[in-house]
Amino acid sequence: MNKWTKDHVGGALLLALGVAVAIAGAGYGLGSLRQMGSGFFPTVLGVLLALIGLALLASGRRAPQAAPPEPPAETAHLAGPLVQWRAWGCIVAGVLAFVVLGEHGGLVPASFAAVFVSAMGDRRNTWRSAAALAAGLTALGVVVFHYGLHLLLPLFTW
Amino acid sequence: MHDSLIQLMYGFGVALQPDNLMWSVFGVLVGNLIGVLPGMGPLSTISMLLPIVSVIAPVPAILMLAGIFYGSQYGGAIGAILLNLPSHPPHAVTCLDGYPLTRQGKGGTALGITMMASFFAASVGIVVMIFLSPMLVQAANSFGPADICAIMLLGLLAGATMSRGSPLKGVAMTVLGLLCGTIGTDSMNGTARYTLGISELRDGVELGGLTMGLFGIADFLVSVNRTTVSPSGAHVRMRDMRPSRAELRQSFWPMLRGTGVGTLFGALPGTGPTITTFIAYALERKWSKTPGRFGKGALEGVAAPEAASHSKTQVDFIPTMSLGIPGDPVMALILGALIMKGIQPGPQLISDHPDIFWGLVASFWIGNVLLVILNVPLIGVWVRLLRVPYRFLYPSALFFIAVGVFSTRNNLFDVAIVAAFGVIGAVLLMLEFPLSPIVLGFVLGPMLEEKFRQATLLSRGDLSVFLTRPVAAGFVAASGLLVLAQVVAWLRGRRLAAAPA
Secondary structure, three states: OOOOOHHHHHHHHHHHHHHHHHHHHHHOOOEOOOOEOOOHHHHHHHHHHHHHHHHHHHHOOOOOOOOOOOOOOOHHHOOOOOOOHHHHHHHHHHHHHHHHHHHHOOHHHHHHHHHHHHHOOOOOOOHHHHHHHHHHHHHHHHHHHHHHOOOOOOOOOO | OHHHHHHHHHHHHHHOOHHHHHHHHHHHHHHHHHHHOOOOOHHHHHHHHHHHHHHOOHHHHHHHHHHHHHHHHHHHHHHHHHHOOOOOHHHHHHHHHHHHHHHOOOHHHHHHHHHHHHHHHHHHHHHHHHHHHHHHHHHHOOOOHHHHHHHHHHHHHHHHHOOOOOHHHHHHHHHHHHHHHHOEEOOOOOOEEOOOOOHHHHHOOOHHHHHHHHHHHHHHHHHOOOOOOOOOOOOOOHHHHOOOHHHHHHHHHHHHHHHHHHHHHHHOOOOOHHHHHHHHHHHHHHHOOOHHHOOOOOOHHHHHHHHHHHHHHHHHHHHHHHOOOOOOHHHHHHHHHHHHOOOOOOOOHHHHOHHHHHHHHHHHHHHHHHHHHHHHHHHHHHHHHOOOOHHHHHHHHHHHHHHHHHHHHOOHHHHHHHHHHHHHHHHHHHOOOOOHHHHHHHHHHHHHHHHHHHHHHHOOOOOOHHHHOHHHHHHHHHHHHHHHHHHHHHHHHHHHHHOOO
């Protein structure tokens, strides 16, 4: 069905990452064994990572039949039940919402958005239950973190 | 020896100070809770509590973190025996005989035996720690950078290859962790490395951000819309927990043997707790005259692995505290917390900060006593908490992670790092890579690089220094043997696979 197993994908990723790291590392100056440059250690690690990637690619066995469906080659094709785009999007967006709103809105909007957006990733959460959870946690967060632990994030900024 | 006893008394004085005691109790309770909860391990909990670490004094911080660690072991055993939840890999083996015992109505006895075995094993581990650590420190004073490098190499390799899953993937993740540790400004000459042009990355990746991404967010990403836990309630009364004399006799030797296994494996750097408990179980089964009973509710099958896991936990602290080289990811995280508090781990730690070391040792005993007392009434509470649906649990945890990571450095950029490592971790998990070696590599990375550069600088670029110094050579040889053993095992597995089934 699929020519790519998990080991193949992982191996390819490691190989690419290792090569990139090694090339960038070499740019930081290798120096000599006697006086190592900044690039020496990471370059060695990059080469090592690439070699492991190659080994994984070479030895990549097929996953046992009982295992859940294998992910195809690139993340872009990881459709189906394996990656839940909505859930992933919501959870990551929730964290990022905290970053953006923390900077430009303050603790209250950031907390509410982080909980609300991430909660919407679960199919069983309605916008109502997510909003209730977000409101509750925001209130708790304000009391505990702002008044209790004096978190260095204003309640509102704009 | 006399000296150690005086120091120990001093340690009790430190550990019993109200402030320290309070944080220690807090850690033990939290650890106990997360030990029962599936999906929450000591790694994610410790990282979630790192923000608290940054505001309290070093001694209570370390006592709390240690409390989480061993508290979660008791919790894990409860989950395994009463609820058949192998939520923590080291206790998965306890399910095999623990849950059958519960179904036979002997869950209380199993818990009682477990607690006794745990307490006994932990005590042995603590005693070993008291006497071995100062000896190790003395030896460590003569260690050069090359020796330290070689020890770290063995620890990293063992951590990578002896956990679950493919050893090759474990090594890959260790290397990845080492690389994550190089991100930021090179301490030797100020070169900015792998910052991708982002100025915030010049200070490096924050430990809390990395671990919360890998063990928090990544876990949510993988288990959202999937996890359905509905544990059955189990009632245990104090009275049920007292084992009979025959049961005590039955589990005495398994307890001793388990403790031995745990102590031995704790002293070997990098051997994971899971492999330790499995070996203890296998040994017990081999030893038994009636191996058929195993898997159907044999008390020995509960006592031995639990004893092993607890003595190992204690002995694990020895290399961490006396050499500054953590034996497993949780230890790496505790070490990271020490560094965060401005305490340089290494052989000088015990003499420079006796309050930390001896306070920690004493708090182990206090914490273990507390756990034995508290476990019983708390079981019911934890079981009720298990019913909080995941769809409420993860957004709440995510919120605490975001606030927590922000508060460590008052930096919102660190929160973005969490998101990044969350996605990285989830992809790696789906590709069946183990994540915990990354932490080990990340914490040890900067230290390894520094020592390696020092070693070659001292030897004027001569790499043979790793083979001529006896200590270094010994550890390099051990590392070589480890790799060889893995290759042999792999080749053998291949031949088996090639043979027609």
